Amino acid sequence: MKLILPLHIALLLIGVRVHAEPSITVEDLGPPMVSRGLALRCLTHDASGMVEAWGAFETSERFALVGVRVDNGRATFVDINQFGPPPARARHPQMMASADGNLYAFVGVPGHFVKYDVTRRELVDLGAPSPKASYWLGATVAPDGRFYLGTTPETELVRCDPATGKVENLGKLSSDNREHYAPHPVASDDGMIYCPVGMHHGELWAFNPATGGRKQILPEAMLSKQGRPELWRGKDGHVYGEWAGEKFRCTPDAIEIGKTAPFWPRFYPKLAGDLSVGDIGEDARLKLTRKGKVSYIATDYPGATRGIYSVSCERDGRIYGGGVGPANTFAYDPATKKFTDFGLLASGPVQVYDTLNHKRGLFIASYMNASVDFFDPGAAVKKGVNPRHVVTLEDQERPAQEIIGPDGMVYAGTTPSTGR
Template sequence: MPDFVFQDLGRPLAPKPIAIEFVTQNHAGAALAWGTVESPDRIGVFAIDLEFGEVIWLDVAPYGRSHIRIHKAPNGAVYIYAGNPGRFLKYDIASSELVDLGVPAEDCNYWLGHTIGPDGLFYIGSYPETHLVSVDPKTDEIRGYGKIATDPREKYIVHPVAGNNNIIYCPVGLHHRELWAYDAGNGAKTQILSEQMMEEQGSPRVWMGDDMAVYGSAGECTFRCMPDRIEEMDAPEPAQAVNERRFGNYDVVRLSGEGRLILVDANSGEEEYRETQFQGASVKIYSVSCEHNGKIYGGGFQPANTFEFDVETGVTRDIGMLTTGTIQVYDTLSHEKGLFLSSYMGCNQDFFDPISGDRRHIGMFATTHEQERGQQLAKGPDGMIYAGSVPIKGMLGGSVVRIDPGDFEVSVWRNVVASQSLNSVVSVPETDEMFFTSTVRGGTSALPSEKEACVMLWDVRKEEVSWMGHPVRGTEDYGRAVMGVDGYIYGLSGASYYVFDPTTREVLHTAELPVHTTRWPGMAPHPGGARGLIIGLGDDAVFALDSSDLGCRILARHESVSHAQGMYLTTEGMLYYGSGASMMGVDLSAA
């Protein structure tokens, strides 16, 4: 076996700016601008000295990865909620000491927003068990208040708001809307939305008004929140947030991707810049998807920018955000017309012509068909573009999506595999069919109703399911599938793989993979190299599925594969993949 050389081809996505959350002072009276970083390289909290640009870095990576919330308390300390499970930390600015206050509830690994109660407590609502937790800056006591929602289908608390009577209003979802009023004094809780409002998917929104009352909305309805009910009314706009970013006559608004602090003159609106010792926040590569006119295309994660890598020159370029979904680019498909892109959120589909620069938004299927994720695009035998989809949060039932590249007309067939989502899609030209893989899972937080996933064939002429089967009995999830040079389909199912003949509809072979955990999406979309190997990534290894004997073996190992995501194999056998913020390449043509 030859020695394969792994190359770091650079970081194709530009570092992203970071919002400054507040400004404090240290023991010497110097101003510190605070923010958080969640990047492939590091996760933590920073404070930058506005005069000298020096950086305080608080690393929270040892506690696990999740979002970070920070609060400037009246006692001069900064309180942090971070980690997996979530825990409270306290940073004492005077002593430069970071103190671990502990984990108030175990089942907390994701959260959106926080609120400060009239009692000064720092409250967080979480996923996946709707726990409400807090820390009291006066005593450093942490508390867990238990699960707020009683329906097991509800998983999220989204942006809670504390009322002036110490009632914590917790918007709950996302299977359906609920709004809980939790009395932090006596522990009483009440679901206050009407039954009609609870029929819709999602979660309500709540905010504080200028009158210090809490208001909310659910769909088109607005209301005032009370401890035991809501009162429908025309609600005022949210109160203007207290400006905690003011430093003298300036607002310290953000840190640029290049590491410069940007200050805005509160009187003139003009920007000023301060150099710092901070390195910008890198952007994770989410997908490496296709080759188009001599360039490899892929996309990022938060933000969902698209990048290109010139195969001949080795030059990378961040093109910017071409997708309507702003979080991540799932797939980019090369077509003679240009590039078709699928992104999250909203199961958005977009088109971009790299030559003319023309762009077109094709559709957002979250609003039209309750779909949220389209993970792979493929050209069909009828010239159409196909995708399988995963529904919105809390829901079951994915879709077959078809896009006409000529006029961008869209057709969607919902729930073709009952209560299951569709993952991967492969064209079968010999039979005018598309091969789809499924999972029993639905949108995030949905509870599966089916016990076993399947694969299926979709007749593109009759527009219906023509066959359904179970290559690996008992599996709950079939992942990426690829058409081999022998006309057989090679597919993943957890730590196993199968070989399927789409013309005879027979499973020819099943076996265990030589890796325990594959890296998303599991395998490159097409075979490559002189022997037409199908290449995948798992653990720290590059593995190959070989049509000559239907076997699977490890070709090489490299540390970068441990962090790999997104992969594309050229016809010649050059493998490109993302590893954190870096684009990696390895020539497998001799394999």
């Protein structure tokens, strides 16, 4: 019999008493992983003119937009559970600060564009442009201020115009039904939107907002590789990319192989005058830089519990498991009733699928891709030494379970990469 626990924030102790009338005792041991840090993405000003820095709060029970005052560290939570409660119907919020001074975001399932009026402290639902939009990663802001995302599973490009509040579904990019992802679009300075598509194979689409026209611009020879291209904006305003071993510049009709430039943002979303806002660290302090001088301010941000994805093995009296988003490794000591959060040990940053106890140490299986790392919990953590990367398999992912075979070798099962 295998007991499957839900992706909950707490580790459960289940005890069975064997008497004439058996009973089960369940004890909540608490969350093994709590992240005190928060990545902040953009800035607004509240009614008093004070700067607020915004990030996303994501746990198994609550999704919210979080604003943190940079003068006093006070956090404001704007709940977005009404657009799809976690964990099954909530996705990574994308956000931007608009020229009108307000915060705009794409949240929930199906995805809704929302506006948070930072003066009135009101959240406004602008609408769901696609009833099927269930997943996305990344977004881009065009030079005219419009907000674009690519969605799963239809590879639809959606848009919000903060100037009017209008939201639009601009239609599918790929006509190949094997393609389902359109992450991380990038806008060029001439207004073109370039969007990678995958994951069965990589495609790259150019969308012209002026005409609504769209075109797949990768050459045929680059369409066989599984996954998707990577894109970025250069200082000259062009969009550049990398795929299938080549770097290139994007144009509306084709790519120009061999032309490349470093990443350069069109604007800095966390800059207000001479103030540059960093992130909240694991000590719950916000980093600020003004005229080259760094300072830190204490915040009341409480941190976010991280979901348990696996509880896998026992070693030297401690129980080991792994998390999801991020793929931290943790241990629980029943004797002391204390947790240890080792942080991100796995090569795959999303999920720890399994942790195998071997006489030499622990083999940690993780996603993305199918990765395995070796960790000796009796030795100090040292980058590149402990843990040590063992393997990452191309075209495979999700190494669900590991075992030690009769020959002493470690075996694991995987699934084909998404789209294959």
